[in-house]
Every structure is written in C-alpha cells, then in structure tokens.
Amino acid sequence: SQQGEEDPQALSIQEGENATMNCSYKTSINNLQWYRQNSGRGLVHLILIRSNEREKHSGRLRVTLDTSKKSSSLLITASRAADTASYFCATGEAAGNKLTFGGGTRVLVKP
Amino acid sequence: DTEVTQTPKHLVMGMTNKKSLKCEQHMGHRAMYWYKQKAKKPPELMFVYSYEKLSINESVPSRFSPECPNSSLLNLHLHALQPEDSALYLCASSQQGYHEQYFGPGTRLTVT
Numbered sequence: 001s002q003q004g005e006e007d008p009q010a011l012s013i014q015e016g017e018n019a020t021m022n023c024s025y026k027t028s029i030n031n032l033q034w035y036r037q038n039s040g041r042g043l044v045h046l047i048l049i050r051s052n053e054r055e056k057h058s059g060r061l062r063v064t065l066d067t068s069k070k071s072s073s074l075l076i077t078a079s080r081a082a083d084t085a086s087y088f089c090a091t092g093e094a095a096g097n098k099l100t101f102g103g104g105t106r107v108l109v110k111p
Numbered sequence: 112d113t114e115v116t117q118t119p120k121h122l123v124m125g126m127t128n129k130k131s132l133k134c135e136q137h138m139g140h141r142a143m144y145w146y147k148q149k150a151k152k153p154p155e156l157m158f159v160y161s162y163e164k165l166s167i168n169e170s171v172p173s174r175f176s177p178e179c180p181n182s183s184l185l186n187l188h189l190h191a192l193q194p195e196d197s198a199l200y201l202c203a204s205s206q207q208g209y210h211e212q213y214f215g216p217g218t219r220l221t222v223t
Binding site: 031041092093 | 159199201207210213216219
C-alpha cells in the first residue's frame with residue numbers, strides 16, 4: 001500500500017531554477033528516504049533522513065523532515081537538464097522491515 | 112561493488128510460457144526484494160527475503176514464485192502470466208528492510 005503522497009505530481013522548470021517537492025506520510029517512521037528514477041531505469045538512492053533529524057544536505061539536495069506534520073520536502077538547487085527524472089519519497093519502518101514509496105514527482109528541467 | 116545486476120533486461124513471453132528473472136548482488140546485503148512497477152507509478156513491493164528466508168509476500172498471485180538460492184542471488188519464476196502483469200520488475204537489496212536500498216536496472220516484461 002502507498003504510505004506517502006507526493007506533491008506536485010509533475011513539475012516543469014528552467015535550468016538553473018530550484019525544484020521543490022513535498023511528501024506526506026501517515027504512520028510513525030524510522031527514516032525517510034528520497035530516490036531518483038530516470039525513465040525506465042532502476043531507482044537511485046539520494047538521501048536518507050532519520051526521524052530525529054530535521055534537515056540534511058547532500059550537494060545540491062536539501063531535505064527537511066517535520067515529524068509533527070508527517071511531511072518532508074526535497075529541494076534541488078540550481079537544477080540541470082540531467083536532473084530530469086521521477087523523484088520518490090519512501091518511508092522506512094523498522095517494525096515492517098521494508099520501505100513504502102510515495103506516488104512520485106515527475107520533474108522536467110528544460111535547458 | 113555497489114551494483115545490483117538483473118537479467119534479462121527485456122523479456123517477452125506468452126501466457127503459457129515459463130520464464131525466470133534473475134538478480135545478483137555482492138554487497139553482503141542480507142535483505143533482497145522484488146518490486147513491480149507500472150508506468151508513472153511507484154514501485155510496489157512483491158516479496159522480501161531476509162537472511163535467505165521469505166519474510167514478506169504482499170499477497171502476490173501464485174503465478175509469481177520467488178526463490179533465494181543463496182545470499183547473493185534472487186530469482187523470480189513466472190508461469191501462466193496475464194497481460195496485466197506486463198511491467199518493469201525491479202530487484203533491490205539492503206542491509207535491513209528500512210535502510211537504503213540498492214536497485215538493479217530492472218527487467219521490462221511484456222506478456223502477450
């Protein structure tokens with residue numbers, strides 16, 4: 001079953017602009033992760049934020065987590081055409097020993 | 112080596128065929144997964160193997176049969192599939208189920 005809802009479902013921006021996408025979830029989590037998927041390919045892990053963390057950075061990526069609102073956001077700064085992909089959030093639940101993926105945000109970065 | 116490999120990359124099969132998908136990892140991960148993904152949808156978990164034992168079966172029809180011959184290999188045996196089973200099948204591995212998962216490139220399956 002799908003735990004997370006992502007917003008927006010699709011996003012179109014110009015190269016150099018920032019892209020922000022949001023993820024909401026329903027249950028208690030151990031961590032929240034973001035993955036990228038290029039068209040028809042496997043998913044690539046981008047970043048993991050633990051439930052006791054509020055913000056994390058990795059290169060041009062910034063992730064926030066608000067456990068009180070059960071939500072997270074992913075910011076990609078200074079986007080490039082190569083960032084064109086689908087981005088999925090996934091919640092990690094220790095009790096379930098698995099990840100549950102959100103619906104995804106399709107990002108198009110126009111050169 | 113942080114790679115998960117999957118074979119074949121593409122597979123076309125008839126509804127009466129029997130085929131197998133294969134997945135391999137050499138990262139020492141003890142959890143391995145099969146996901147099914149339809150176009151423009153998130154991956155849907157099918158099976159989880161933990162320490163070579165099936166730990167999660169997400170109510171998958173019996174025409175899909177997983178097998179974990181050893182800690183590095185994961186197979187998905189397919190039999191009597193339906194056209195609606197056409198999808199991208201992804202294999203992944205991780206240290207624990209809720210940790211970072213490493214995905215293979217997937218097998219694009221078409222059932223005719």
